[in-house]
Amino acid sequence: MHSEKAAEKVVETPAVLIDIAVAKKNIARFQKHCDQHGIAIRPHIKTHKLPSMAKLQIAAGAVGITCQKIGEAEVMANAGIEDIFISYNILGTGKLQRLIELSKRCKLSVVADNGQVIDGLNQAFLGEPFPLEVLIECDTGAGRCGAQSPQEVLHLAKLIHNACGLQLGGLMTYPPMDDQNSVNSWLSQAKDILLEKDLPCPRISSGGTPNMWRAQEVSIADEHRSGTYIYNDRSLINAGHCAVEHCALTVKATVISRPTQTRAIIDAGSKILTSDLLGLDGYGLIKEAPEAIITSLSEEHGIIDLSETTWSPKVGDTINIIPNHACVVSNMVDYVYLKEEGKLSKTLIAARGLVT
């Protein structure tokens, strides 16, 4: 412990620290849950964007990983990850060419929710030795992408099934977090319609972290994609899904100004904590004083209201913050500090900032 504290002292703030022991416990806890219920885990790497973390997840039993951008998948394939699901509609000549290259280096699957995407994927993969596995994205109530009805799923399934460059991989949804039953019923209907028409439905993929302990309620699903569970964050604490001790990612900041008795300014602003509120008050949980509120952020400053706390940090004190949303914080910095067995290692976030 002593050496860890000494090591942390030389970290220039603001900085993102990851407690590896906590992350490993989070991985093991959800893996055990899914093993008990016979659900495969395919973690979403957006939370960490680190090949080393993806490998920990796979070593614990994950069947592969989920990415949303080709750039992230390229980094993960380069690092040796063998089974990658890009849960995103891919469009455009440049991206399709990258997708072909990627498909030669890993077991790849993607999604589609419309004819244009299916047509583009098919045109790209027609001349390739193996067809590309394509799952149909279904909007089971979250209101983002996805086919709107099991009938629409059938229409898209026929397009994929009849496309020589493609292979129908099943169904995928990013579900609403509060109603597992209707998700299950939606996907069951869609699967039944496919099977009635002799169309294959080899894999059904659901996901989400807030609903992950109820993943088994979507009993029709074969796999669950969670991202945030590896680190957890303040939004998940507030929703009752985890406790402070389950949060692996913290932002270390320094108090740089104490203009008044009730105001402290820290060197962490939206450039590291982001403006994500996720419905919460304030921009993070200060571990040293949970009752102090980070009331506002500018890019390089965080403003803390001390009026409801007896805690009175001095200029130069460092504090540790659990951010509202862990995933977006990983995207703000080039490096994180991995904490393990009393040592800190500064590590490049290899898949950070890859927007395409």
Added chain:
Amino acid sequence: MHSEKAAEKVVETPAVLIDIAVAKKNIARFQKHCDQHGIAIRPHIKTHKLPSMAKLQIAAGAVGITCQKIGEAEVMANAGIEDIFISYNILGTGKLQRLIELSKRCKLSVVADNGQVIDGLNQAFLGEPFPLEVLIECDTGAGRCGAQSPQEVLHLAKLIHNACGLQLGGLMTYPPMDDQNSVNSWLSQAKDILLEKDLPCPRISSGGTPNMWRAQEVSIADEHRSGTYIYNDRSLINAGHCAVEHCALTVKATVISRPTQTRAIIDAGSKILTSDLLGLDGYGLIKEAPEAIITSLSEEHGIIDLSETTWSPKVGDTINIIPNHACVVSNMVDYVYLKEEGKLSKTLIAARGLVT
């Protein structure tokens, strides 16, 4: 124009595009305004984080630049910028060592608003051949950092003046945007108190973009620090400070899904547009259809509500978005595309993501 459109077609979305002609006009317009009023401009480079843009600003007449982090200043000094003001309290051994190195490569000034920061700066610069120029940050009403009263300014000024490693550089404020008069009166009182005690006050620095056309009303100030004015953004359009044609930075995105008649999904989410609302509804202005609303973002998806527009984009269409807040967008991507004379050049944002 034809070649520009052809060049843009190969840009993989989402992408940040900068129209150099517009940026140059924005620079020239504010330079002219300040020249007419005898105010120096010291632009805040946080908006662009690009040495090439800083050089355009200096070529147009800026006296130097403003940074908030040493990392940004290091990049700018490496690129040959000669006069750098870090408007931030610097604390900690590592950062002070970097500050010493930086001071050897440019004319450097910093701020302080408390004794601990002054003491740290002084200890660091005591053995150096030249004292470090330190301005006193004043809280003239914005409620962030800064001395709370002219009396507190006097106390800090004495500390700096008596510190052998430091040199009193004057006053700095990040003012409230709506009351230039009280800012002027606050700073005038503080200056008077210093001069009464025979303390120097060679420079008074104010700033802000929403208030920039009224910079001259803070008549006591010698210089104005603006950042966003070079690109402008939706927040400044909505506040009446500029028009759409003054916005140099746009985010190019592709429609990847049309789940319903009133919903379009684009490939730009909070990972490029950020969650910054700045008091606005929606996450950006769609140039092709200003009445369409980007109602919510997840990291990689933007959801557009089409219910108030007859515009009906197809899957594969590209759109151009003026973000709510330009500065934070520059921090999200490794590269921007600079558009000039029909050509596009992909350019590394050299000072991106430098949090320390």
